[in-house]
Structures are given as C-alpha cells and as structure tokens.
Amino acid sequence: MAQTTTEKIFSEFREHSVAEFFKKNQQMLGFSGKTRSLTTIIHEYVTNSLDACEEAGILPEVTINIREIDKERYIVSVGDNGPGIPEKHIGKALGQMLAGTKFHRYAQQRGQQGIGASGCTMYSQITTGKPVKVISRYDTKKISCEITIDLKSNSPQIRNLVKEEGDFGHGLAIEAEVAEVKYDKSSFGVYEYVRRTALANPHLQISLHDPEGQDHSFPRSSDIIPAKPVVVQPHPLGISTNDMIDFAHREREFKRVSSFLQERFVRVSAAKVDELKQLVPDVDFNKAPSELQWVEAEKIVKAIHNPNVKWIAPATDSVKPIGKAQIEKSLTNILAPQFIAVAERSPKIYKGGIPFMVEAALAYGGGAGKKAGDLSSSEVIRYANRAPLLFDNSGCAISEAVKAIDWKRYKLKNFEEEPLSVLVNISSVYVPYTSAGKQAISNDEEILQEIKNAIMEAARDLQSYLSGIRRDADRKERRKAVLRYVPQLSRDLTELAGKGSPKELEKTLLHLIETKYSSEIESEEGEAEAKNGKNGNGKEEKEEDEVEE
Ligand SMILES: Nc1ncnc2c1ncn2[C@@H]1O[C@H](COP(=O)(O)OP(=O)(O)O)[C@@H](O)[C@H]1O
Ligand SMILES: [Mg+2]
The missing domain is CATH 1.10.8.50 (Helicase, Ruva Protein; domain 3)
Incomplete structure (x- = not known):
C-alpha cells in the first residue's frame, strides 16, 4: 500500500476523552430506554445523597421533584441535607467523569467510579443542551452555579457562579432538564425505585413530587444512622x-x-x-x-492463588448490613404486612478474599406483594448495598435463588400468586455485578448458595406461621361441622332414652366440645414450644447444612 494512502487513513487518527466514550456508550451508564433513563438519574442523585449523609453522619432527608414540561421532557430536581460540595470541587464532582471522593477506595459505598452525577450532567446536556443547576450549602456559604462538561476534554465548565455568605445550613440541590425520558408507574419507574430505597433505608426520609402533581412521602422509621463506611485494604x-x-x-x-x-x-x-x-x-x-x-x-x-499457599480469610467488619431490627421496622412501616420473617446471615467470604453478607426478608399478607385490584402476586425486591436493582432481573443471582426454592415446602402453594414480598440485600465492599450497569449480581456459586440459605431460613419462619394459620382454620372448620349436629343429636338421644331434656343435653355436649378444642390448642402450643426450646429449627436446619457442605 502506498505510503500516502496509509497517511491518509491515519490522518483520521484521534484521541477521545472518557466523556466522549460515555456519550457514545450511554447504555453503560444506565441510559437506555426512556423509563430506565429517568430512574437512572434519580438513582445516581439519591445514592450520592445517601453516601454523602452517611459519611457526614447526618440523618438523610431527600426531596425529589419531577415536572413534565413537554412530551418526554422533564425538569428533575433532587435536594438533600448532606454536607454539600465545596466550591473548589463542585465542578469536577458534577462535570468531570471519573472524578470523586470514592474512587478506588475499598469501602462499602454506593458510588465508586465517579461517573454517576457527571453522567447525568452529560445526559442533560446531550438531550436538551442545558446545563445542570446546582446549589451547594456548607459552612457559612451558599454557592449557586450552572455546570456542563466539555466532552472533548472531559472537563467541567462553570457558569453564573454566585456566592453568598450567611447561615444557610447544609445540603446539595441539583436541577437537571432532561429529554427522551418517561415517568411511569411500572416496576422500572421512579416511584418504585423510591419505594424500594425507602424500604432498605429506614433511616431515610424521602419524598417524591411526581409529574401528575401527587406527593409520595416515606417518613423515616428509625433514627439510627448507619455506621460510616470503613476503608479496608484488599485481601x-x-x-x-x-x-x-x-x-x-x-x-x-x-x-x-x-x-x-x-x-x-x-x-x-x-x-x-x-x-x-x-x-x-x-x-x-x-x-x-x-x-x-x-x-x-x-x-x-x-x-x-497457588493451592499450597494458605491464606487467612479477611476480617468481615467492612461489611455493613441493614440489620434485622431495622428491616422489620421499615417493612412494618411501609408494607404493614401480617407477618415478617427476617434472616440475617453471618458474613461470608467469596473467592477466598472478599467478604460479603446476605440478608433476606419475607413479608406476607397485608400490604405485602403486588396488588392489582383484589388480586395479589408476589414480588422480589433485590438490593446491593441497600440500593435497589430494578433491571436485568433475569441474569441476577437473587432471582436465580428465588427460582430455585421449592416454595411449596414452605406452605406457599403458588409462589406467583401469594401476597408476598421477598427482599434480599447483599452487602459487600466489592459487589460482583454482571455488568457496568450494576443491576444484577453475578451467579457466583458461593454467593448463590448463601442467598438461598438466607431465603430458606426466613421461609421456615413463614412456614410455621402459615401452618399455624392453616391448623387454626382446620380446627374451626371441624368444630363448626361437629356443632351442626349437636341440636339434632340431643333431640334423638333424649327421645331414644325416653328421658331427660334435649336442651340440657345440648348444653352438656356443647361444653364437652369446647373443652376438647381448647385443650387441643393448648397441647399444640406446648408441643411447638418444646420443639423450639429443644432444637431451634429442627430438621430443616440439617437440610441447609447438607447444602453448605
Ligand atoms: N449530594 C451530594 N453531596 C455531597 N457530595 C456529593 C453529592 N453528590 C456527589 N457528590 C460528590 O461528587 C462526587 C462524584 O459523584 P459521582 O459522579 O456520582 O461519583 P461517585 O458517587 O461514584 O463518587 C462524589 O464522589 C462526591 O464527592
Ligand atoms: Mg455516585
């Protein structure tokens, strides 16, 4: 090939910035599909607020406002009471990709790469040409400005910066105008995202003002601020x-x-x-x-990784779960179910070096499950480090685990049609996602098994509860059936015997029946207690150990 041709081809040679890369590969940041894109924006802002509040030891209050200004064009604003961002860092934090305070730090936080907030800035810019508007309040300052990204150089551009001094409290508010997005009430939409976030974060107070003008508010059910993320060294x-x-x-x-x-x-x-x-x-x-x-x-x-080199497993104190009591509180608060079972497993290690922990909860009856008119169906709510995973359900270890459970064993005849919410949260400094979209947990055998164990543990409690209900119902049925014969029987017996009053006999028989049923209940309760006292979960525990071996 002639040199001139080669040179001609290479005259097209360019370098691209990471911002340009993500502009072309928006789907990697979660910007694919209109509903998902809007949920992604809310997810990025809300997780940032939660991370920032956690780090600063503040009980988070997050306010979301979404207004439709044209077809598939919205103004989204998210405000928090976190520490705010200092003037010096605000541009890079929101207008430069791969920049942030959490980058490459080994700690259990929601954000990691420094592309969430700046990804939203980019999306706003490329769909509407508008900058994001920011107000940051911290110390004695209030900074307002507009931020865009220079995509060619991946650097922030700040305009209309206004500084004020005074007592403004603290927090960050971001407003972005975005198009090619859609607000809907599907299980992939913003409302569902917010509801699920509230469920896994009982210390969060969050409200959503939706495009139809409706307010949805999830008050906090706990005043306990989660422990600060600890930075750990890798194993x-x-x-x-x-x-x-x-x-x-x-x-x-x-x-x-x-x-x-x-x-x-x-x-x-x-x-x-x-x-x-x-x-x-x-x-x-x-x-x-x-x-x-x-x-x-x-x-x-x-x-x-040589098998002859033996390693001591890492400490597991980096793993910060939601906590059993906290989960119970928020389920009661938000779903008000008839029954709750929570299994909090001890931390485990996967790949020999990465600690993780699984929590599973089952909420049954009442407001649990999905509702369509009078019909209920079950729902599976997946989390990684308390952040809801709404998408890519099919490839996820949590979905796989739920599918693998034989629900009939646990007295759930038809899993799909039960008023049941299954919640699973996996906590780890390093959650193994299947892809950059961070919406599904990879099907690693150790993790899958641990999720199954957690769900089965909770399912056993649910089973006891349900069999209690069934027994109760059976007993009532039998009692009713027997009682139906009492008047006739009393009449026939007195007539046969040729003496006594049918009314008197009826009274005696009724007394007899009631005594029998109440003693039956007592002895059943006694049996159940003895069983629990003796051997916790009895036979089922063995089954799980077998699986673990
Ligand atoms: N609501 C907020 N309050 C305080 N700081 C924030 C907030 N949102 C973003 N930041 C800062 O901006 C940085 C970049 O955010 P982001 O692009 O989402 O990346 P990441 O969350 O992965 O670090 C964060 O690391 C944090 O320092
Ligand atoms: Mg983030």
Missing part, C-alpha cells in the same frame, strides 16, 4: 492482575514490591512474601512497585 485473593498493576503503579510510599505487598494488603506477612518469592524466583521483589510489569504482576497473582 490478595480478591484482586486481579489488573488491580495489582493499578495499585502498584499508584504506590508512592513503599519503595519495594515486597513492602508494598505487605503494607497494602491484609494478611500478607513477611513470611508470606517469602513464600511467594520462592514460587516466582524470577520476579524481583526489591524493585519499585511503579516499575512492576504486567507479566510480573500476573506471576505474583498466580502464586497467590
């Missing part, structure tokens, strides 16, 4: 070669690979480093971490 078994390179190349403090490994990861002692050295003698552990090559990192990671 060697939990990281890939790519992570290893990332960490090593960012290392400034430790001069050698050996000390970097010891200091930046948990459970790596000097003796462990020696073990690794033996396995990969051609890697120089004295070189600077910033000089670590891909092949070397790959060898080290392989050595870490």
